[in-house]
Amino acid sequence: MSLKERSFEKWENDWIRLRWGDGAPLLRMDFDVCGAVRAATIHATALGVFELRLNGDSVDDIHLPPGWTDYRKRVYVHSFDVSDRIVPGKNVLGALVAPGWFAGFFGPFGDRGYYGHDAWFSCELVLEYEDGTFETIRTSPEWKGALGPISQADLLMGETYDSRKEISGWDTPDFDGSKWKPVSVLREGDERLPESIEPYPGEPIRTIAELPAQSVSEPSPGVFVFDLGQNMVGVARLKIDVPAGTEIVLRHGEMLNDDGSVYTENLRSAKAIDRYIASGGEEIWQPRFTFHGFRYVQVEGLPAGCDPALDTICGVVWMSGLKETASFECSSEKVNRLFSNIQWGFRGNYLDVPTDCPQRDERLGWTGDTQMFIRSATYLADVQSFFKKWLVDLHDAQHPDGGYPDVAPFMGRLGYASAAWADAGIICPYVLWQAYGDTEFIRPWWSQMKNFMALICTDENRHNGPNAQSFGDWLHFNSETPTRLIGLAYRAYDARLMSEMAAAIGEENDRIFFEAEAEKSRDLFRCEFFQGSEIAVKTQTACALAIAMDLLDGEDLEKTKDCLFQGLEEHNVYLTTGFVGTGYLCPALTKAGRCDLAVQLLLNEGHPSWLYEVNNGATTIWERWNSWTEEGGFGDVGMNSFNHYAFGAVCEWMFESLAGIRPASPGFQTLEIVPCFTDRLDYVKASYDSVQGRISNQWKKTSSGWTMELETPVPATVILPNGTSQVEKGRHIFEVPA
Template sequence: MQIIATDQSWASGPSDVLADDLYNGESIDARRRDLTWTSPGTLPSGWSGTRAIPFDRSRLTPYVGPPVRRQEERAPVSIWTSPTGATLADFGQNLVGWIRLSLRGRAGDTITIRHAEVLEDNELGVRPLRTARATDEYTLSGELDVFEPTFTFHGFRYAEVTGWTGTLDELSAALTAVVIGSQLDRIGTFACSDPLLNQLHSNVVWSMRGNFVDVPTDCPQRDERLGWTGDLSAFVDTASFLYDVESFLSDWLLDLSAEQSHANGDVALVVPDVLKIQMKDLGSEAPALAPVMALWSDAACWVPWSLWEAYGDITILEQQYDSMAAYVRRVSAVLSDRDLLEAGLQLADWLDPTAPPDAPFEAKADPKVVATACVYRSATIAAKTSVLLQRDDDAAEFLELAARLRTAFNAHFVDGGRVLSDAPAVYALAIAFDLLDEDADRVAGERLAELVAESGYTITTGFAGTPFISGALTKTGHLDAAYRLLLQTENPSWLYPVTMGATTIWERWDSMLPDGTINPGEMTSFNHYAFGSIATWMHRTVAGLAPLEPGYSRILIAPQPGGGLTWASAALETPHGRTSVRWEINGDSLTVEAEVPKGSSAVVRLPNSDELHVGGGMHVFHS
């Protein structure tokens, strides 16, 4: 390792970068480029010394995540002139990064490139960017120039190029989209017989790639790009299967803990927490948010637990234990006299498609029900973690808290299996988190299936309910309903965006309307991974590959075919080696091929067959 340390003996000076901004873009004047500073000898004109600025280094946390790197390059798939005369380029994939421009032109001429995810009325659709300009400006030197704006990034599929004087073919040769992201190893894959589902899964992967750029952001294109905790709570199980995110999210969790330690145990809505500055500026005008924001705050427990289950390294629980414990104690402190989470505005089942477009928190699901269910799951996770780490007193405390929450949930929200507000999300959470007794669980499952059927098998859940609804239907014996929900193509559904040409997951179920216009709401993006959490059900139920013990030391191979699929497969590089499952239906026969790593074992559950236990190696089963 080589360490290059700076001090006041160094020199500094101007560069060819005139301006750079995460949201607005970068401006480069190639005429100002002077590389003599890269060689020993005389400094370029205008350079001067440096000075040290006092800073408390104890405020910094160690960086343990992977670096951000260029991942791949993509050429334009088409370039054309729009109805208004704009020159537009399509890279065929909604991606995150920048455009490299290579050309020779007249000194002083300027090329401007603006980026957007979609087209509207055959023009660049920039309204979803809000105030972000997402624009790069290049001034030519008269020599061969290669412009690459590495001090910004954009979320885009399309680009508008202004100032180009050559032919469209020449422009196509000059433009290259550079895809960036944190350097993560791809470990999990999925495929099946349905092309639409394969495209949906690809969209999930691309949304994760574009938003895992040093921080797990909500979106990569508009004037936001923040590490929203609720988005990650919804998606973390999917993320930890698709890529090795252990160090990436360990680093983010350290930031979460640091923010939490300065906020009386409260977990921020975004990490790093820039909203606290905005809320302070609002003063008395700030909304009365709940002291514990369920789903969002629950990232303190849900994310490290997911990493433990995915990779089997208890270090992550040891690292985050104080944060987890502080959070559930904060939950206990703010419960109402009824032992429910009832105070303040909850975001709850955010972006339920039935909510008003300008009030995405006004979901069908009662926010108190959603909130209490979510913190119950955190309390049970904290209790399990305490047991693993042999914190016996804490385990007793957190088990008692979980018991109080469960008792209160059933006493105040459940009547004979019917859950208050009678919305799909509340049933999904109650079933998935084991909040109900056996009889109530059965009734809740039947009611959930009824509601899904009444909706015409379209989506009626938001951030809280969507990750769990398919699993809840499956758990209660309604596999067919879960498949019909997955395979629905009418809006709102997972496959509706696919039929509209989406190559990433949308923020709203109808970010683009059927007529090709952009959702009129102020808040909509075309690259948000949260609703991509359905991929976990695709991995675990459709393909049939799931962990029985942390790190896949024991594996569950349990495909549940349906929906007219004739085959499906999933593979994963576990800490113990590669595991995979592939099933195929021929007539009335189901054939399953499974790979179990050496040193691991698997439980095999096939339809109409007895449970089997197998060790490492390749196996073939028939049902």
């Protein structure tokens, strides 16, 4: 076993912190190396977040390790190979530690220190010498600490940095730290200690891009607003040359007020303010222990008469370091902008956990948003390790009665077993298995998934019982769908997915059971959806769920299709769906044989629609269809994010129907290519880097119909209006008459 593969079942290292002070204190330990080192590995973690230093430099380029978990149950360790960084003689191991999710503000309830009130750091450096002996440098009472330049470090509130208080060389061997203060140690058995310490299974947060400011304005004297041109998540890097003691204030926002200042009312209690106190001369700084969702940065405090250069501000984009796997382009530049908006919403909200929004005082791992978007996410990037980590968070938060939570990692005051939210426990493993062909997304959780199904398949339950309580079709547009109906739809859908997964993992008895349960649940849905022979619930969402989830047959299905078509026509082919219905609407229309209506929804530019947002300057997906309107301005300030990916779930349809790329078997071992040809677009082309290799498909309009070019690494069934073809891997061209 290599040093980096070490088991952490027995963690013998102390948890340390400075005895006083907020912000991010400095911690250090001198040690001597007396022989030739073959290998050196640091294993580090925190109740909070940390940055690790060795001999004057940062050990790695990741941000906010060890990530967010339910710290009472588990905390993760990050391992770093530092073999080439150890020098003969004296060395220094150092760290900065900040509150992060453990002890800082997070969530919509004004909570601070939900898991604990102070940040703690713990690590070990394991040295393997050439003679085969080992030495371990651990966190212990021998470490020393001091207050540094970071006096505030909070994920929601921001970071304050006084560069006059920098301690030069504090993490280098030549520094004399003898007068630093002793650290405090968390005693064994303390209730703040986690039950389990494990290797980090996910993708750490990294810088994925830098966005130079596109313009700067001065809405009022001495107040400068920098526009990055793109709503993003991360931090702003500041470059200044001002007198010592000058305090620069950075305010972050996604939109502008009418007077040109940065709009921050929708952030609620999250201040999202960074402060920098200059030491004089040219200085460059970016925060370490906070992040913001923003397009605009408002800079205040520059000396009178200062005319800041455009490079005063640069956006530094953070995201879990996922390999992006998708491209999409068509003849409509507005649709291309929509795809870009979906990508940026995904990037901004896949930051260690799949959050609902990255800017206000929430940023929670809402399970409903996650399951609604996950199929789109599997096209946009390789999310395997990201979700292996989050599925642990999800099951750590599962209620003893089997109910999956509204958010994961766990946070109190929120519920369990909410229809369309709790179903993430079934849908996410299924979608991941379909995307990557790996049943290890299912096997570890099978018994817990069955516990959830046992709960929701009872007569009386919160999910779909007579008194069902959930968020319903959240943020629908004046078209409410009963929560019980939504719950019954998901109950039947979950049971069908469970039967398929049971077959995949060889659980034959479970396959038979859930196949029968799926039929029983379909009957329950039909009884709720219909009154006799008439449809009782005629919302777009209800009809879309019935069609997309295969909940009806025969005449019932045909009536439901007609109901959906009529419902759209009553609204001039505009949607009324919320979080639950929107992702299913275009797939349901395509399945019902009306791809033309799905295309119309995509291309609509009035309100409400995706392109209405594009036309009004959106660079990410909005939380509400009316987050901003020409008539009413900003929407409900109590809940109005301009970076919320749920409505971006149309991305799934753009790949699987408009471009026609969809798996015919788990892991894209075979394909089904069924493109949605339309004369509303001149061309569509898309590619996806699947686990089998790159799949690309493009079609373009011709004088007589369409030409389609497919590149596939696996056999594919190609279904076109003029017939079906079976093709092997390689390049294939098809001529399709109009």
